[in-house]
Amino acid sequence: MAIQKPSNGVANGAPASAPAQPAELDASKVTITLAKELKAIPPATELKFGQVMSDHMMTVSYDPLNGWSAPEIKPYGPLSLDPASSCFQYATNVFEGMKAYIGPDGKARLFRPNKNMDRMTMSAGRVALPPFDTAELLKLIRRLVAIEQRWIPTQKGHSLYIRPTIIGTRSSLGVAASDHAMLYVICSPTGPYFASGARPVALLGIGESVRSWPGGTGGYKLALNYAPTFKPQQYAAKLGYDQCLWLLGDKITEAGAMNFFVVVRRTDGDLDVYTPPLDGTILPGVTRDSILALASAHPSRTLLPGLPETLRLHTTERELTMTELNTWAQNGSLLEAFGVGTAVIVAAVGRIGHEGKDINLPTYEGGLGPVGRALYDRISDIQEGKFEWEDWSVVCE
Amino acid sequence: MAIQKPSNGVANGAPASAPAQPAELDASKVTITLAKELKAIPPATELKFGQVMSDHMMTVSYDPLNGWSAPEIKPYGPLSLDPASSCFQYATNVFEGMKAYIGPDGKARLFRPNKNMDRMTMSAGRVALPPFDTAELLKLIRRLVAIEQRWIPTQKGHSLYIRPTIIGTRSSLGVAASDHAMLYVICSPTGPYFASGARPVALLGIGESVRSWPGGTGGYKLALNYAPTFKPQQYAAKLGYDQCLWLLGDKITEAGAMNFFVVVRRTDGDLDVYTPPLDGTILPGVTRDSILALASAHPSRTLLPGLPETLRLHTTERELTMTELNTWAQNGSLLEAFGVGTAVIVAAVGRIGHEGKDINLPTYEGGLGPVGRALYDRISDIQEGKFEWEDWSVVCE
Numbered sequence: 135m136a137i138q139k140p141s142n143g144v145a146n147g148a149p150a151s152a153p154a155q156p157a158e159l160d161a162s163k164v165t166i167t168l169a170k171e172l173k174a175i176p177p178a179t180e181l182k183f184g185q186v187m188s189d190h191m192m193t194v195s196y197d198p199l200n201g202w203s204a205p206e207i208k209p210y211g212p213l214s215l216d217p218a219s220s221c222f223q224y225a226t227n228v229f230e231g232m233k234a235y236i237g238p239d240g241k242a243r244l245f246r247p248n249k250n251m252d253r254m255t256m257s258a259g260r261v262a263l264p265p266f267d268t269a270e271l272l273k274l275i276r277r278l279v280a281i282e283q284r285w286i287p288t289q290k291g292h293s294l295y296i297r298p299t300i301i302g303t304r305s306s307l308g309v310a311a312s313d314h315a316m317l318y319v320i321c322s323p324t325g326p327y328f329a330s331g332a333r334p335v336a337l338l339g340i341g342e343s344v345r346s347w348p349g350g351t352g353g354y355k356l357a358l359n360y361a362p363t364f365k366p367q368q369y370a371a372k373l374g375y376d377q378c379l380w381l382l383g384d385k386i387t388e389a390g391a392m393n394f395f396v397v398v399r400r401t402d403g404d405l406d407v408y409t410p411p412l413d414g415t416i417l418p419g420v421t422r423d424s425i426l427a428l429a430s431a432h433p434s435r436t437l438l439p440g441l442p443e444t445l446r447l448h449t450t451e452r453e454l455t456m457t458e459l460n461t462w463a464q465n466g467s468l469l470e471a472f473g474v475g476t477a478v479i480v481a482a483v484g485r486i487g488h489e490g491k492d493i494n495l496p497t498y499e500g501g502l503g504p505v506g507r508a509l510y511d512r513i514s515d516i517q518e519g520k521f522e523w524e525d526w527s528v529v530c531e
Numbered sequence: 532m533a534i535q536k537p538s539n540g541v542a543n544g545a546p547a548s549a550p551a552q553p554a555e556l557d558a559s560k561v562t563i564t565l566a567k568e569l570k571a572i573p574p575a576t577e578l579k580f581g582q583v584m585s586d587h588m589m590t591v592s593y594d595p596l597n598g599w600s601a602p603e604i605k606p607y608g609p610l611s612l613d614p615a616s617s618c619f620q621y622a623t624n625v626f627e628g629m630k631a632y633i634g635p636d637g638k639a640r641l642f643r644p645n646k647n648m649d650r651m652t653m654s655a656g657r658v659a660l661p662p663f664d665t666a667e668l669l670k671l672i673r674r675l676v677a678i679e680q681r682w683i684p685t686q687k688g689h690s691l692y693i694r695p696t697i698i699g700t701r702s703s704l705g706v707a708a709s710d711h712a713m714l715y716v717i718c719s720p721t722g723p724y725f726a727s728g729a730r731p732v733a734l735l736g737i738g739e740s741v742r743s744w745p746g747g748t749g750g751y752k753l754a755l756n757y758a759p760t761f762k763p764q765q766y767a768a769k770l771g772y773d774q775c776l777w778l779l780g781d782k783i784t785e786a787g788a789m790n791f792f793v794v795v796r797r798t799d800g801d802l803d804v805y806t807p808p809l810d811g812t813i814l815p816g817v818t819r820d821s822i823l824a825l826a827s828a829h830p831s832r833t834l835l836p837g838l839p840e841t842l843r844l845h846t847t848e849r850e851l852t853m854t855e856l857n858t859w860a861q862n863g864s865l866l867e868a869f870g871v872g873t874a875v876i877v878a879a880v881g882r883i884g885h886e887g888k889d890i891n892l893p894t895y896e897g898g899l900g901p902v903g904r905a906l907y908d909r910i911s912d913i914q915e916g917k918f919e920w921e922d923w924s925v926v927c928e
Contacts, residue, residue, distance in 0.1 A: 184704025212611040217717050222698050225622040225754035262761035301619050307581025309788045311761035320614050344746030351759050357622035358755030362748050364659035364708035391706045
């Protein structure tokens with residue numbers, strides 16, 4: 135089985151200069167090569183999610199002998215890779231989604247970037263890619279964002295989307311872990327994720343294609359979780375729905391590429407805010423975590439904009455089923471449903487199709503209901519540096 | 532949701548020369564550029580699976596406006612791809628495994644290549660990659676194999692492994708199907724897959740990580756089915772096992788990257804040959820199908836080498852559980868277990884670990900038991916053109 139075993143990093147005949155042990159990721163080694171000509175930045179009104187890339191990117195490579203190379207910030211350009219590379223053949227690919235904003239002080243800011251760094255190294259481990267020092271990667275990202283600051287749109291709902299990516303670059307067809315990797319970060323200025331803007335999205339409950347499964351990889355941010363969703367997504371679009379609501383039997387897992395929340399009226403007049411628990415089938419979303427924290431903080435630790443001080447939001451991570459959704463819709467207690475994620479922040483759900491019928495959610499002016507709106511506004515304000523909350527907003531200098 | 536919608540191929544401002552409809556894949560358009568210097572071919576004894584690539588590769592690209600480009604056979608070399616490409620970000624990657632052999636007539640041969648072509652277009656469809664004319668792709672593969680004929684090793688157990696691959700090349704971060712693609716074929720001369728040679732492999736039953744599930748993608752040959760297996764594979768190796776035996780609860784699905792078979796003695800003296808059914812969690816393997824067909828043909832339509840004419844093999848596609856395996860092992864009726872696949876053909880299983888205990892299979896000289904050996908020898912003979920069977924062996928000219 136020698137062929138299946140990744141190199142242990144002690145190659146025979148290694149040059150005398152080979153390091154005693156593989157190097158850690160080290161942001162201080164970065165070399166910066168600026169683009170000779172900078173691109174024209176498209177008008178903010180023309181930006182669509184992830185289509186235009188900024189001037190520069192960060193790349194750094196790993197091999198088992200030398201460890202992490204000196205990082206490079208250099209002009210954005212194509213990657214040159216062997217066709218047998220693990221990233222093509224075995225999908226050893228991990229990514230993250232982050233956003234940078236310009237604060238009122240004119241400085242670029244990231245939103246809870248440590249959460250993304252922690253998740254990224256967890257995800258890399260799940261597909262047996264090499265670990266890296268997350269603090270060093272964050273330093274590199276902050277450096278890149280500072281260089282790309284002119285790309286950060288300042289309009290409401292706009293930001294510079296940041297896509298850290300790790301790909302396996304072992305170039306051998308043997309079915310085994312990739313002991314070589316490339317980590318890179320690219321940036322794309324973006325407007326609102328959904329071109330529909332404030333229009334609530336329609337979801338189609340999908341149970342035949344199953345996005346995630348206990349013991350599967352739905353709890354990690356892996357490229358491989360997405361490819362199987364495109365065909366069902368096309369099917370949903372054909373039937374007039376915007377996104378899939380992923381089901382596991384009767385259980386709801388996620389909505390499109392978003393975590394799913396509902397707001398249900400309680401008999402005591404308070405509101406329940408429910409989302410499925412992190413049981414391995416659910417992505418541990420940074421926005422999901424932020425929504426839970428902020429909703430729980432109202433009204434005791436903060437007042438969310440537009441919500442009465444007398445209203446309590448009871449947040450619970452619990453299983454949600456289509457049967458329950460139907461019951462709540464029928465008895466009038468289902469007030470709001472929304473999807474959350476870095477790209478959308480909070481997206482209102484207007485309609486959920488399932489087994490040939492539609493659940494229609496209450497409609498609200500501007501799309502989001504009061505709870506979704508309050509959370510969207512507060513998170514946006516924190517991201518844009520307009521509201522301070524627990525060091526969630528981190529300045530890039 | 533405009534951003535999520537793949538281009539319909541009717542771009543505004545498209546040049547007047549744009550085709551009325553996208554071109555189909557057409558092997559007759561191929562351009563061939565031969566390498567100026569040919570590589571030295573390593574001695575057959577030094578070949579390990581998938582590590583050395585031949586001189587040339589075939590590439591062809593798809594875009595929604597023009598369809599499939601003119602295919603190219605050209606020197607093997609790196610691919611240049613945008614870092615935002617779908618293949619990196621969302622794992623829209625499909626592959627196939629095929630082998631070429633030199634027959635006694637000195638001609639290169641492929642084994643049941645239509646099965647690979649059919650599966651490849653099914654797999655591409657599952658991840659919403661564009662369809663292609665499978666007959667045209669096969670023509671291109673045969674052409675490439677004919678050019679690379681000097682790379683086909685003639686030693687027993689050796690062959691030229693062929694890896695057709697399709698990757699999504701849409702360069703946008705929006706979570707949507709890739710409407711651009713690249714299809715390529717690379718070749719690698721190989722010795723036996725397992726360096727252990729004839730030594731039976733030890734499998735560790737893995738239930739916590741689930742390779743495939745109902746409604747998932749285990750029934751398709753997608754890159755994304757493999758990355759999640761590497762971490763469990765490393766765990767199994769650490770405990771002294773060669774490969775994972777993938778479980779879904781008590782049910783056995785696959786063994787490593789192989790389909791799984793057992794041979795069980797019946798009370799009437801015949802043998803049962805069992806493998807799990809194609810319920811969506813099992814790869815529809817070409818070798819799997821060949822094993823079922825050949826075993827069923829003995830003794831009525833052909834005599835498999837070394838097996839008595841009086842012996843009947845009863846093949847059944849049925850669920851297999853660890854509980855059953857334990858029962859059969861304890862009552863002495865479990866005669867053989869083996870994994871099958873293009874890379875290994877037939878690999879003997881010697882031991883299966885599960886819940887802290889080992890099932891030890893009977894041992895046979897040379898590794899494989901009589902049924903596994905008979906099937907291995909017959910399939911090898913068909914592949915190498917030494918035994919004619921139902922047009923399974925296809926000459927490349």
